Amino acid sequence: MRVLVVEDEKAIAEDVRRALDLAGYVAEVVGDGETGWFRAGVEDFSCVVLDLGLPRLDGLTVLKRLRAEGVMTPVMILTARGAWMERVEGIDAGADDYLPKPFQTEELVARVGALVRRAAGLGTPVIEAGALRIDTRRLSVTRDGRAVDLSALEFRAINYLAHHKGCVVPQSELMEHVYGGEREPDSNALEVLIGRIRRKIGADAIATRRGQGYQLGA
Amino acid sequence: MDSVKTLRCRMLLAAAACVAAVLAVAGVALVTTFERHVLELIGRDLDVRWSQLARELTFDDAGRARIEAAGDVRYATPKSGAYWQVSENGATVLRSASLEGRDLDLEEGGEARAAGRWFEADEVGGGELYVVERELTAPSGAKGRGLKLAVALDHEQIEAARRGFQWDAAFVLGLIALVLLLGAALQLGVILQPLSRLREELAGVREGRRERLGSAVPAEVAPLAEDLNRLLDAQEELLRKARERAGALAHGLKTPIAVLSAECRRLEEDGRGEVAQRLREQVCAIQTHVEREIARARARGASAALGAYVDAAGTARRLVRVMSRMPRGEQIDWRCEAPEQLMLRMDPDDFGEVIGNLLDNARKWAAGAVTLRCEAADGSARIVVEDDGPGFGSHAQPASLTAGDRESSAGLGLVIVQDVLATYGSSLWIDRAAQHGVVSFALPVKSVAKAATVQSTTSSGSQREGMRGERLAPEAGK
Numbered sequence: 001m002r003v004l005v006v007e008d009e010k011a012i013a014e015d016v017r018r019a020l021d022l023a024g025y026v027a028e029v030v031g032d033g034e035t036g037w038f039r040a041g042v043e044d045f046s047c048v049v050l051d052l053g054l055p056r057l058d059g060l061t062v063l064k065r066l067r068a069e070g071v072m073t074p075v076m077i078l079t080a081r082g083a084w085m086e087r088v089e090g091i092d093a094g095a096d097d098y099l100p101k102p103f104q105t106e107e108l109v110a111r112v113g114a115l116v117r118r119a120a121g122l123g124t125p126v127i128e129a130g131a132l133r134i135d136t137r138r139l140s141v142t143r144d145g146r147a148v149d150l151s152a153l154e155f156r157a158i159n160y161l162a163h164h165k166g167c168v169v170p171q172s173e174l175m176e177h178v179y180g181g182e183r184e185p186d187s188n189a190l191e192v193l194i195g196r197i198r199r200k201i202g203a204d205a206i207a208t209r210r211g212q213g214y215q216l217g218a
Numbered sequence: 219m220d221s222v223k224t225l226r227c228r229m230l231l232a233a234a235a236c237v238a239a240v241l242a243v244a245g246v247a248l249v250t251t252f253e254r255h256v257l258e259l260i261g262r263d264l265d266v267r268w269s270q271l272a273r274e275l276t277f278d279d280a281g282r283a284r285i286e287a288a289g290d291v292r293y294a295t296p297k298s299g300a301y302w303q304v305s306e307n308g309a310t311v312l313r314s315a316s317l318e319g320r321d322l323d324l325e326e327g328g329e330a331r332a333a334g335r336w337f338e339a340d341e342v343g344g345g346e347l348y349v350v351e352r353e354l355t356a357p358s359g360a361k362g363r364g365l366k367l368a369v370a371l372d373h374e375q376i377e378a379a380r381r382g383f384q385w386d387a388a389f390v391l392g393l394i395a396l397v398l399l400l401g402a403a404l405q406l407g408v409i410l411q412p413l414s415r416l417r418e419e420l421a422g423v424r425e426g427r428r429e430r431l432g433s434a435v436p437a438e439v440a441p442l443a444e445d446l447n448r449l450l451d452a453q454e455e456l457l458r459k460a461r462e463r464a465g466a467l468a469h470g471l472k473t474p475i476a477v478l479s480a481e482c483r484r485l486e487e488d489g490r491g492e493v494a495q496r497l498r499e500q501v502c503a504i505q506t507h508v509e510r511e512i513a514r515a516r517a518r519g520a521s522a523a524l525g526a527y528v529d530a531a532g533t534a535r536r537l538v539r540v541m542s543r544m545p546r547g548e549q550i551d552w553r554c555e556a557p558e559q560l561m562l563r564m565d566p567d568d569f570g571e572v573i574g575n576l577l578d579n580a581r582k583w584a585a586g587a588v589t590l591r592c593e594a595a596d597g598s599a600r601i602v603v604e605d606d607g608p609g610f611g612s613h614a615q616p617a618s619l620t621a622g623d624r625e626s627s628a629g630l631g632l633v634i635v636q637d638v639l640a641t642y643g644s645s646l647w648i649d650r651a652a653q654h655g656v657v658s659f660a661l662p663v664k665s666v667a668k669a670a671t672v673q674s675t676t677s678s679g680s681q682r683e684g685m686r687g688e689r690l691a692p693e694a695g696k
Contacts, residue, residue: 009477080469098543100472102479103476
């Protein structure tokens with residue numbers, strides 16, 4: 001799950017990135033509005049955490065441009081300006097949520113999770129796929145009621161597939177959301193990762209669509 | 219005396235005084251001129267009478283003067299006001315019957331008498347006479363005898379004519395005064411019309427019907443309108459800058475607070491939990507103060523919100539949209555019951571801050587439903603926010619607004635609401651007797667178009683009974 005954090009204050013950006021990473025997301029940070037607008041517009045993110053007071057291009061303009069361009073990625077606004085009518089303005093501009101600073105990172109993570117789930121059409125933080133139960137809050141997976149021990153990377157992969165349950169996820173897309181767009185993993189790293197997951201949750205849990213991608217809950 | 223303070227009354231009084239003065243002078247001049255003309259007429263009448271009597275004068279064989287027919291019956295009527303007498307060498311030899319044997323007192327005549335011009339003389343029985351006395355040179359019997367004929371008319375007829383003229387003149391001048399005053403009033407109406415329009419426009423600005431005064435005012439008043447517009451611009455600019463400063467202050471303070479909060483977490487991760495806790499407490503205390511002071515700085519208040527008004531239902535709906543995206547917001551049944559286009563006299567941002575905080579408080583405590591109700595009556599509206607969570611009476615007030623953590627600072631929103639409402643002379647009421655959470659406040663209404671209930675969700679929320687409440691103490695909250 002890739003989350004783009006557009007925040008110019010390095011300490012806050014780092015704090016948010018670490019909290020999101022710990023919550024099973026792949027957080028990528030940019031420090032100005034222009035870069036944020038560009039990357040959110042051309043890359044695939046599950047959510048954008050957008051500060052309003054940004055250099056080069058303010059957050060509200062970034063948001064309006066993205067929505068005007070048809071980019072429907074969920075956007076959470078972060079701002080120090082917490083007046084209620086400013087929040088209304090943000091929501092009217094196309095934001096999906098609004099979190100005033102200072103905030104608890106736990107709250108930010110929970111709300112990012114809610115946005116990602118809502119975008120995937122999921123009502124609860126627990127996703128069921130056959131015998132599998134993926135708890136997106138506890139970052140845990142059970143099969144037939146038994147806990148499955150997964151690494152962070154493995155959980156990212158199954159979490160992303162669970163959010164797209166029933167859909168075929170292209171290999172390149174899954175790779176981006178597991179490893180992040182800035183890193184270049186080995187070409188067979190994802191296949192190795194999927195193989196490890198299958199050994200833990202069952203070979204039939206994740207189907208391979210040759211030439212298309214992977215599918216959970218077919 | 220207050221009515222004299224109006225420009226219209228002052229100008230009308232001044233016009234009335236001018237009209238009265240002018241007409242008084244005109245009246246006196248008219249009467250004087252009339253009297254002069256009447257006297258000239260009297261003089262000519264005396265000349266005619268003297269000539270007639272002179273022609274009637276005859277002498278008998280003994281040389282005694284005689285006038286047989288005087289031509290005017292008044293000469294034969296006692297005290298009629300028309301007299302004549304003939305004197306010879308100063309001694310009266312003949313007189314009209316109207317004199318009843320008395321002589322005319324002609325001693326006051328002086329030069330006019332000597333010159334044969336008319337003059338005034340006292341009448342024997344009181345009153346005044348106009349007299350002309352000239353020496354008789356014809357008929358032939360009169361020559362060399364020093365005969366003089368005097369003709370007199372009394373003053374009463376002049377007085378009667380003058381009195382009659384005075385009344386007539388007063389009536390006509392009164393009519394003229396009335397017309398002039400009506401004209402002045404009409405003129406004032408025309409002159410003051412732009413000022414009335416300006417007053418209406420100013421009321422429009424105050425009530426929010428228009429932003430600025432119009433430019434279509436007379437040149438004399440245009441500087442005043444321009445100054446007022448400049449004043450309004452300056453006030454708006456001042457407020458805008460104050461809000462910008464508040465925003466900048468918020469950004470300037472909240473970002474470091476967020477950084478400090480992040481440092482707290484890092485300290486905790488490094489195993490320095492005690493230091494992190496102390497630091498967190500202080501950060502929270504700073505945050506609480508900052509939130510409240512920034513909210514105060516942002517609030518425009520009634521004095522600054524000149525002519526501002528807010529669409530209550532529209533703003534509430536927009537805020538409910540924000541609430542429904544917040545944690546638990548989706549699970550709550552939000553209801554908004556407000557007449558369409560209910561315009562309240564409050565700055566929209568201030569109203570948003572008040573309703574936003576009340577709805578946010580309700581969101582945190584509601585079991586499943588929140589209702590916002592606007593009840594308009596008698597020029598004011600009561601806005602009620604109800605939730606189906608625990609009532610205020612069952613919850614202690616927050617331990618301290620400076621405690622900092624999220625749970626104990628839940629009352630901060632309500633304190634901010636109270637601060638904002640106080641600037642409008644209103645206050646927040648909390649129904650502590652209610653089983654569930656009920657808060658309300660009242661605001662003056664600008665207008666309401668029609669009664670209609672707007673429902674933000676399909677399910678209905680629970681209805682509450684009448685309010686029994688108390689004012690929110692500055693530190694209260696649930």
